[in-house]
Amino acid sequence: MSENMLSRWTDFFTSDGEKDWRNRDAEFEPQNLTKTELIDQWEKGWHCLFSALDSLNEENFNQSILIRNKQVKLIESITRQIAHFPYHIGQIAYVGKMILNDKWQTASIAKGKSKEFIQAQFEKNSN
Secondary structure, eight states, X not given: OHHHHHHHHTTTTTSOSSOTTOOGGGGGSOOOOOHHHHHHHHHHHHHHXXXXXXXXXXXXXXXXXXXXXXXXXXXXXXXXXXXXXHHHHHHHHHHHHHHHGGGOOOSSSOTTOHHHHHHHHHHHXXX
């Protein structure tokens, strides 16, 4: 995901979103990264995206950008990324659940605790 972000959002107004240095096929190969290396890559990608978004203003917001040599509206690219990132985050969560099994801590309602959670919400909202 990080390489995708870096490719898409580095110099996005002046260069194609599919950079020559991106090796898409290698992104699907196993990588033996340490936790620190993985987090560093994750942070680098998000930093690139947020820096790009911080550079937007009324003057450049409607400017077209190039992705794979095709002119697209900036808002289309942003929307595409917003839809695409949750797909990968879901993959990460799924693999995490497989690895951690019973040790997995859910980000939402814990397995087997749905009734308790809903009851607590209704009790909280009725007070």
